[in-house]
Amino acid sequence: MTEYAASSALAQGLQGCPICTSVSPAEETHCAGCGATLHAGWDESIQKTWAWLITSAMLYFPANFLPITYTRYFGKTTESTLLGGVVTLWEHGDILIAVVIFVASVLVPLGKMIVLAWLCLSVQSGSNFALTQKTKLYRVTEFVGRWSMIDVFVVAILVALIQLGNIMSVRPGVAAVAFAGMVATTMLASLAFDPRLLWASGDKDNKK
Amino acid sequence: MVTTAGSQMVCHECDLLIAVPALASGQKAYCPRCNYLLAANRPQALTIVFAFAVSSLLFLLLSIAFPFLGFSAGGQERTVTLLQSIAILVTEDLPSLAAIVFTTIILIPAAFLIGAVYVSSALKMNRSLPGTVTVLRWILMLMPWSMAEIFLIGILVAFVKIVSLADVSLGLSFWSYVLFTVCMTVVMLYPDKRQLWERVRSLNDD
Numbered sequence: 001m002t003e004y005a006a007s008s009a010l011a012q013g014l015q016g017c018p019i020c021t022s023v024s025p026a027e028e029t030h031c032a033g034c035g036a037t038l039h040a041g042w043d044e045s046i047q048k049t050w051a052w053l054i055t056s057a058m059l060y061f062p063a064n065f066l067p068i069t070y071t072r073y074f075g076k077t078t079e080s081t082l083l084g085g086v087v088t089l090w091e092h093g094d095i096l097i098a099v100v101i102f103v104a105s106v107l108v109p110l111g112k113m114i115v116l117a118w119l120c121l122s123v124q125s126g127s128n129f130a131l132t133q134k135t136k137l138y139r140v141t142e143f144v145g146r147w148s149m150i151d152v153f154v155v156a157i158l159v160a161l162i163q164l165g166n167i168m169s170v171r172p173g174v175a176a177v178a179f180a181g182m183v184a185t186t187m188l189a190s191l192a193f194d195p196r197l198l199w200a201s202g203d204k205d206n207k208k
Numbered sequence: 209m210v211t212t213a214g215s216q217m218v219c220h221e222c223d224l225l226i227a228v229p230a231l232a233s234g235q236k237a238y239c240p241r242c243n244y245l246l247a248a249n250r251p252q253a254l255t256i257v258f259a260f261a262v263s264s265l266l267f268l269l270l271s272i273a274f275p276f277l278g279f280s281a282g283g284q285e286r287t288v289t290l291l292q293s294i295a296i297l298v299t300e301d302l303p304s305l306a307a308i309v310f311t312t313i314i315l316i317p318a319a320f321l322i323g324a325v326y327v328s329s330a331l332k333m334n335r336s337l338p339g340t341v342t343v344l345r346w347i348l349m350l351m352p353w354s355m356a357e358i359f360l361i362g363i364l365v366a367f368v369k370i371v372s373l374a375d376v377s378l379g380l381s382f383w384s385y386v387l388f389t390v391c392m393t394v395v396m397l398y399p400d401k402r403q404l405w406e407r408v409r410s411l412n413d414d
Binding site for chain 1: 216220225277279281282292293297300305309312341348349352370405409
């Protein structure tokens with residue numbers, strides 16, 4: 001075990017509560033200080049993360065390929081998908097906004113899923129590779145996930161404002177709900193993942 | 209309470225187990241391994257949480273009361289309040305989307321703020337109100353699900369999309385919503401978790 005891992009709480013059979021910061025024994029499932037649910041141990045954390053990840057991966061497809069808005073313009077209705085919207089913005093010259101939406105709605109969720117899947121796999125294979133970087137990467141996914149909701153709110157505001165009957169109106173598409181579900185499930189996946197497991201990988205068999 | 213008691217802590221970032229010493233007022237403790245802010249002694253935290261949570265709730269009420277956004281094109285004008293803008297999603301056949309938006313931008317923030325007012329006033333009055341521990345635990349768990357600031361960025365992006373098609377205007381309630389978000393961010397970021405819990409526990413022990 002590396003020196004880094006040895007001074008960690010997990011190696012000493014302890015864990016900190018993310019809600020109230022008090023220290024409990026590692027096998028405890030509820031915090032002694034505030035009663036919050038703690039990470040439930042090896043198998044459950046990885047299983048839950050996979051379950052949420054698979055759900056979000058399934059939602060990724062309807063979110064990206066079904067129409068997110070229907071726009072009616074002088075009687076003619078066109079539907080647009082999330083990526084279609086990004087392309088339109090780009091063509092109109094709103095490059096900055098196009099990039100923001102593309103990053104927040106397409107890259108971040110996909111990247112987050114790939115990172116969490118990689119972290120789960122590396123815990124399961126007992127890898128000791130780049131643990132500090134992987135822990136940092138995990139904290140980044142924990143932090144940025146919520147920001148993907150931007151596009152859901154954009155759709156809500158467009159629908160709320162553009163309601164001029166036949167002249168111009170916007171209706172929401174089912175992809176918006178799938179998208180919100182995808183954001184929520186990736187957030188739940190990263191909440192379920194226990195980053196300390198990365199450090200325990202080296203001696204997985206003793207930790208069961 | 210001038211100093212916070214020293215105690216063992218686990219760094220949220222890197223899982224280092226460390227004994228954090230007692231902190232004098234205004235002092236902060238950083239993780240020696242990854243430099244994450246572990247704990248701080250902020251003597252004014254309760255006053256600030258209480259004041260900003262109450263202001264934030266008032267701004268939230270105001271942002272429901274007046275026109276939120278306006279839109280005009282082809283000689284037609286339209287202004288909507290915040291609640292109308294959510295209600296439209298129901299009439300446009302996506303009540304689930306309306307529920308998601310309402311929950312993340314109004315309901316959860318409101319619940320968070322009411323909880324923050326409850327806990328901070330219990331601590332300020334030095335009275336043990338029922339369920340303080342449960343309320344504090346719940347509002348800390350709700351925090352990542354409040355999406356007011358993301359909603360504001362969403363409005364900005366929607367405006368960029370609309371601006372070439374029509375004129376858009378910001379109502380009184382929009383500005384109120386901005387102030388609500390700013391105040392709520394202070395409530396979320398300013399207090400120190402460890403210090404809050406220490407006070408809640410000492411209150412319940414009396």
